[in-house]
Amino acid sequence: MTTTRFAPSPTGYIHVGNLRTALMNYLIARKAGGTFILRIDDTDPERSKEEYVDAIKQDMEWLGLHWDKVERQSERLDRYAEAADKLREMGRFYEAFETPTELDLKRKKQLNMGxxxxxxxxxxxLSDAEKEALRAERGNGVWRFKLDHERIEWTDGILGDISIDASSVSDPVLIRGDGQVLYTIASVVDDTEMGVTDVVRGSDHVTNTATQIQIIEALGGTCPRFAHHSLLTGPQGEALSKRLGTLALRDLREQGVQPMALLSLMARLGSSDPVELRSDMAELIEGFDIHRFGAAPTKFDVQDLFPLTARHLQSLPLADVADAVADAGVPAELAEPFWAMARENITTLADLKGWWELCRDGAEPLIDEEDREFIAAAVALLPEGPFNGETWGEWTKAVKEATGRKGKGLFMPLRKALTGMERGPEMASLLPLLQVIRARG
Structure with a gap:
């Protein structure tokens, strides 16, 4: 059975970069009828916060990315300790005591030597005596996995055939001096024991994947299929890393971005397929193919989410937005005609409030000097209420016959006088909702 996982660290809020990884793993599992695991990578007790665990779940539920089970690494420390003991017995795990300064000096020396x-x-x-002396002086050392110096090869689901010379990679630190288990080994143990078959993550993990393949093999596990997606950049190709904090999913939600707009963009961004607004998750699942994604850095522009959000909202019936319409202050008896009028003229649901204020309170008329007599004549011809969908057509026909105006010269001054705007909804649907005009009728 296909099993994937999304493994966020609860040290902050999920941002668009995290979402890309989560969504790809989710879609692979769902398309195969498999299992999607939410794994909380909380082995860092200092930085992991329960409030972020809750926030991660809230954001995923908002998007409709429902998991089949939750795992927490903080509850599996005994499994990592057993794996570490096994590696020690095999001679593949060793303690090292260099300080960060000493390691930096070594790196600089090697670089200078080419x-x-x-x-x-x-x-x-180090002899046992030397290790004891260093522990007494510096405390416990870090534990490094001893790589076999050979080529590590795999066929990546996105990048194609990968070959990395293990001798060009440092033996990875798997356990810190303070005993904290690091992602590299914890993830291997979890993926193996949880039967994870497919792992999709960022291309910045490629070298990490190479070392994990050797750890998996050393522990007798089966390697999952790996795919490394491109990293996101800003719209001009600039690094997004410093801006990801402002692209948290909860911030996008507060800006009015709709889940299906965000998912539709992320399910295609960086692939050879065009971005298409999907109506539901089933369409996203059906149209997803990991092999159609490329390796090149992928430009992400948050502004692209708003036209997609607007198009999504236009497709929704009143029942799906009834709470938002009510929150804008629209009376229940006017909700249906109001939504029919407003849906084509909003970008986010927050825009509903402004349209209802226009309907309820009217607007400062926008009347050009040369149109004043025309507007006065037109207002005198406004029929008695109540108004309906035919009123605008009947009124403008009467005004045309009385004044001789037609086309833009007829309709634009009337729109500006009634709404204070040059553009907006169809006046036939807006006029019956203008409360000030209704009261006059």
């Missing part, structure tokens, strides 16, 4: 800045494995030459 060599890759790879850890030199000096710790392997």
């Amino acid at each position: 060599k890759p800045p790879v850890y030199d494995r000096a710790a392997l030459n």
Whole structure:
């Protein structure tokens, strides 16, 4: 059975970069009728916060990315300890004591010599007595996985055939000196024991994947299928990393972005398929193919979400937005005609309030000097209420016959006088909702 996972660290809110990873893994699982796991990577007790765990779940539920089960790494520390013991017994795990300053000096020396800045494995030459002395002086060391210096190869679902020389990579630190288990080993143990078959993540994890493949094999596990998606940039190709904090999903939600607009964009962004607004999750699942994504950095512009949100809202019946219409202050008896009028003229649901204020309170008339006599004549011809969908046509016909005006010269001054705007909804549907004019009738 296909099993995927989304594994956020609860150290902040989910942003669009996280969402891309979550959505791809979700769609793969759902398309195959498999299992989607939400795995909370909370092995860092200092930075992990329960409020972020709750926020992650809220954001995913808002988007409709429903998980089949939740796992927490903080509840699986014994499993990681067993894996570490197994690696020690195999001679693949060793303790190292260099300080960050010492490691930096080693890297600079290697670079000056034209060599890759790879850890030199000096710790392997330490005697037991030397290790004891270093522990007494510096505390516990870090634990590194000893890589086999051979080529690590796999066929990536997006990048194609990958081959990395393990000798060009430092032996990865899997456990810190304070005992904190790091992602590299925790993820391997979880993926193996939870039967994860497919892992999609950012292309910044490629080297990490290479080392994890050796760890998986050392522990006797089966490697999942890996795919590494491109990283997002800003609309001009600039790095998004410093802006991701302002692109949190909850911020987009507060700006009025609709879930299906966001999902439709993210399900295609960076692929060879055009972005198409989908009406529901089933359409997203059906149209998803991980192999159609490319390796090049992918431009993301938050402004692209708003036309998609507007188009999505236009497709919705009143029942789907009834709460928002009511919150805007629209009386229940006017909700249906109001939504029919407003839906084509909003970008987000927050815009409903402004349209209802126009209907309820009217607007400051916008009348050009040369149109004053025309407007006065037109107002005198306004029929008695109540108004309906035919009133605008009947009124403008009468005004045309009385004044001789037609086309834009007829309709634009009337629109500006009634709404204070040059553009807006069809006047036939707006006129019956203008409360000030209704009261006059």
